Amino acid sequence: xxxxxxxxxxxxxxxxxxxxxxxxxxxxxxxxxxxxxxxxxxxxxxxxxxxxxxxxxxxxxxxxxxxxxxxxxxxxxxxxxxxxxxxxxxxxxxxxxxxxxxxxxxxxxxxxxxxxxxxxxxxxxxxxxxxxxxxxxxxxxxxxxxxxxxxxxxxxxxxxxxxxxxxxxxxxxxxxxxxxxxxxxxxxxxxxxxxxxxxxxxxxxxxxxxxxxxxxxxxxxxxxxxxxxxxxxxxxxxxxxxxxxxxxxxxxxxxxxxxxxxxxxxxxxxxxxxxxxxxxxxxxxxxxxxxxxxxxxxxxxxxxxxxxxxxxxxxxxxxxxxxxxxxxxxxxxxxxxxxxxxxxxxxxxxxxxxxxxxxxxxxxxxxxxxxxxxxxxxxxxxxxxxxxxxxxxxxxxxxxxxxxxxxxxxxxxxxxxxxxxxxxxxxxxxxxxxxxxxxxxxxxxxxxxxxxxxxxxxxxxxxxxxxxxxxxxxxxxxxxxxxxxxxxxxxxxxxxxxxxxxxxxxxxxxxxxxxxxxxxxxxxxxxxxxxxxxxxxxxxxxxxxxxxxxxxxxxxxxxxxxxxxx
Amino acid sequence: xxxxxxxxxxxxxxxxxxxxxxxxxxxxxxxxxxxxxxxxxxxxxxxxxxxxxxxxxxxxxxxxxxxxxxxxxxxxxxxxxxxxxxxxxxxxxxxxxxxxxxxxxxxxxxxxxxxxxxxxxxxxxxxxxxxxxxxxxxxxxxxxxxxxxxxxxxxxxxxxxxxxxxxxxxxxxxxxxxxxxxxxxxxxxxxxxxxxxxxxxxxxxxxxxxxxxxxxx
Numbered sequence: 001x002x003x004x005x006x007x008x009x010x011x012x013x014x015x016x017x018x019x020x021x022x023x024x025x026x027x028x029x030x031x032x033x034x035x036x037x038x039x040x041x042x043x044x045x046x047x048x049x050x051x052x053x054x055x056x057x058x059x060x061x062x063x064x065x066x067x068x069x070x071x072x073x074x075x076x077x078x079x080x081x082x083x084x085x086x087x088x089x090x091x092x093x094x095x096x097x098x099x100x101x102x103x104x105x106x107x108x109x110x111x112x113x114x115x116x117x118x119x120x121x122x123x124x125x126x127x128x129x130x131x132x133x134x135x136x137x138x139x140x141x142x143x144x145x146x147x148x149x150x151x152x153x154x155x156x157x158x159x160x161x162x163x164x165x166x167x168x169x170x171x172x173x174x175x176x177x178x179x180x181x182x183x184x185x186x187x188x189x190x191x192x193x194x195x196x197x198x199x200x201x202x203x204x205x206x207x208x209x210x211x212x213x214x215x216x217x218x219x220x221x222x223x224x225x226x227x228x229x230x231x232x233x234x235x236x237x238x239x240x241x242x243x244x245x246x247x248x249x250x251x252x253x254x255x256x257x258x259x260x261x262x263x264x265x266x267x268x269x270x271x272x273x274x275x276x277x278x279x280x281x282x283x284x285x286x287x288x289x290x291x292x293x294x295x296x297x298x299x300x301x302x303x304x305x306x307x308x309x310x311x312x313x314x315x316x317x318x319x320x321x322x323x324x325x326x327x328x329x330x331x332x333x334x335x336x337x338x339x340x341x342x343x344x345x346x347x348x349x350x351x352x353x354x355x356x357x358x359x360x361x362x363x364x365x366x367x368x369x370x371x372x373x374x375x376x377x378x379x380x381x382x383x384x385x386x387x388x389x390x391x392x393x394x395x396x397x398x399x400x401x402x403x404x405x406x407x408x409x410x411x412x413x414x415x416x417x418x419x420x421x422x423x424x425x426x427x428x429x430x431x432x433x434x435x436x437x438x439x440x441x442x443x444x445x446x447x448x449x450x451x452x453x454x455x456x457x458x459x460x461x462x463x464x465x466x467x468x469x470x471x472x473x474x475x476x477x478x479x480x481x482x483x484x485x486x487x488x489x490x491x492x493x494x495x496x497x498x499x500x501x502x503x504x505x506x507x508x509x510x511x512x513x514x515x516x517x518x519x520x521x522x523x524x525x526x527x528x529x530x531x532x533x534x535x536x537x538x539x540x541x542x543x544x545x546x547x548x549x550x551x552x553x554x555x556x557x558x559x560x561x562x563x564x565x566x
Numbered sequence: 567x568x569x570x571x572x573x574x575x576x577x578x579x580x581x582x583x584x585x586x587x588x589x590x591x592x593x594x595x596x597x598x599x600x601x602x603x604x605x606x607x608x609x610x611x612x613x614x615x616x617x618x619x620x621x622x623x624x625x626x627x628x629x630x631x632x633x634x635x636x637x638x639x640x641x642x643x644x645x646x647x648x649x650x651x652x653x654x655x656x657x658x659x660x661x662x663x664x665x666x667x668x669x670x671x672x673x674x675x676x677x678x679x680x681x682x683x684x685x686x687x688x689x690x691x692x693x694x695x696x697x698x699x700x701x702x703x704x705x706x707x708x709x710x711x712x713x714x715x716x717x718x719x720x721x722x723x724x725x726x727x728x729x730x731x732x733x734x735x736x737x738x739x740x741x742x743x744x745x746x747x748x749x750x751x752x753x754x755x756x757x758x759x760x761x762x763x764x765x766x767x768x769x770x771x772x773x774x775x776x777x778x779x780x781x782x783x
Contacts, residue, residue: 030626039629101738111735168729170728172728173727173728174730187714206712206713206714207638216713220716221716221720221721221724223714224723224727292648294636358752414746415747416743416746418750418751418754419705419743419746419749419750419751419754420705420742420743420746420747421705421706421707421708421709421719421746422705422706422708422709423708423711423712423719424708424722424739424742424743425720425747427719427723427726427739428736428739428743431726431732431735431739432576432736434732435732435736436736453646463601498625500631501628502626502627502630503628503630504626504628505630506630506633506709506712510710516630516634521636523638529638529639529717530639530665533634533635533638533639534635534639536631536634536635536637537631538631540628540631541623541626541628543628544626544628545626548625548626548734
């Protein structure tokens with residue numbers, strides 16, 4: 001095993017490698033002595049720990065060591081948790097052997113300790129659990145270093161890589177940046193914390209369970225834009241056909257990746273690995289490794305310059321905030337009543353056996369989205385009902401007008417309304433609003449109300465007009481009032497008013513932040529979909545039922561006073 | 567634009583085929599679900615009240631939201647020996663099936679009542695109503711664009727996104743609307759024509775209840 005090695009390195013690099021090896025070995029000795037001095041374990045375990053640093057032997061005593069570094073040196077093996085199926089970072093080659101940037105890094109780190117690496121395949125779901133249970137000594141598994149994960153594992157700093165979320169799409173799409181995403185649909189995977197940033201900037205999110213689904217949808221045309229970690233797309237962008245068709249529009253939310261060790265007993269191993277990592281950055285070995293696997297990034301070049309600088313090239317710099325990258329804080333601020341919501345969830349579970357997760361009440365971002373969504377949905381439904389009513393009267397009057405030009409004009413509007421999918425009309429309205437440069441949600445709301453009103457009102461208006469024509473036939477030569485036609489067509493009026501309510505969530509496609517759009521956003525970053533979408537369904541069903549009830553009340557009152565109209 | 571249309575139209579038509587497939591499946595599903603409900607309501611037996619409740623519930627179902635609910639919540643399921651995944655396509659079919667079931671149930675009950683009272687025209691108009699409902703569902707299947715079904719609206723949306731100028735976008739949407747309007751108005755006029763013929767044949771009064779009207783789900 002080679003440590004701090006660089007392919008085709010010159011004499012200067014070889015000297016650097018030699019120094020780096022000496023530094024790591026020296027620090028291991030120092031840490032070994034200090035561990036012996038500070039050992040507070042029961043007397044029967046102390047000899048075993050000493051044996052790990054002096055005369056390592058494999059056996060039961062090695063496994064009993066509380067300190068991970070001692071165990072590693074004792075057994076002369078480093079159990080590294082690595083991923084698979086994530087090229088070019090970690091994947092199986094045709095022969096079934098693990099390959100990739102992280103695999104090579106695991107070999108480098110094991111080499112720096114003078115031990116053999118034992119690769120253990122982990123998944124994003126179990127990597128921290130296996131580390132906590134002591135089934136692996138460290139994890140190098142595409143794991144971003146966040147403040148939240150700091151509670152579960154000890155991250156070695158410097159970091160070995162930095163990813164960012166990229167928005168990727170077809171090359172012919174022009175998307176300038178995060179703020180230009182408003183109104184665009186972006187396909188994302190559920191549970192990605194950066195989804196909150198996308199939704200806050202007005203992107204409409206379409207959710208998928210697996211990152212691979214994003215690529216499938218991109219190819220099938222179901223998604224025009226997808227957002228995911230750039231490391232995921234690294235292997236795809238290495239494929240000429242993919243790179244020819246798609247490109248990264250922009251990146252955001254940088255996330256440093258760290259080697260993680262167990263919080264309990266992993267401190268000394270973390271210290272030694274930190275030194276190794278520092279030397280890998282200084283020597284450029286890490287950058288060379290990244291280049292070899294096609295994942296070189298500006299981050300690694302910047303880290304190489306940083307750790308080579310006089311300030312950061314010292315051992316003491318490993319704790320210097322000016323040198324080490326801070327972990328990402330992706331924790332959304334919880335609401336003041338989040339503990340109460342937790343208790344309510346427990347209560348529901350105990351009472352019914354059903355697990356309910358009320359994610360929309362647990363963080364301020366989610367709650368704001370929820371309240372805004374409810375408010376916009378109510379406004380939308382009220383507007384749609386009134387607009388349907390108004391357009392029904394207008395079309396009823398226009399289609400039976402004595403003026404021929406007005407009748408023709410009304411038919412010219414009516415026919416497309418009866419023959420075009422509502423969603424296409426919404427998209428048309430969205431394009432018109434966008435062309436006018438209006439991006440406010442209230443403008444989108446007004447446009448959606450107009451579309452819903454026109455779509456349903458024109459159909460209801462046709463019913464009113466037909467009623468008017470039959471009334472004229474029956475009462476000729478008298479001219480019946482429009483109210484009499486409305487009375488006769490009241491059932492259709494109610495049907496289309498209810499229809500407007502049912503169709504109102506479609507306004508989400510043109511950027512109206514109503515409840516469907518709001519809760520989709522909440523689900524995208526909270527990872528919770530069952531309760532969220534059930535809540536949404538119940539909300540809209542109740543809303544439709546209420547509008548139905550009110551419309552029926554109106555219809556009954558109209559029937560009671562029917563004599564006046566008829 | 568002409569060059570774009572040459573590339574766009576074949577994709578659009580194949581997308582429209584998907585809309586028709588969805589509508590056919592949804593209507594068949596709606597008939598399978600709606601017919602027993604209608605029978606239960608018509609015969610006024612023990613099942614009449616629960617059937618009426620179920621139909622009332624189905625009427626309140628917002629298709630667009632149900633579609634999202636199914637895509638995001640309903641897990642994969644087993645039907646006999648076959649395994650089904652809740653794909654966006656299936657979600658659109660299922661959500662439209664609920665609408666179709668309520669429609670079929672409501673109108674079949676009315677048709678059966680008319681048939682019992684000796685008016686065969688109402689029963690025949692029920693069939694015409696189904697045809698109209700079918701085309702309404704073809705249009706409503708455009709909702710699938712929001713969950714990733716590649717149908718006519720999705721194809722249109724995908725092409726629009728490649729056009730940098732708002733004018734070109736509006737022009738393309740205009741062309742699509744004209745295509746839809748020409749096709750569907752022709753179909754509606756044919757339906758109305760047949761309806762008129764039926765009315766004449768059975769001497770049905772002009773102002774009789776119009777059962778065949780179908781609003782969008």
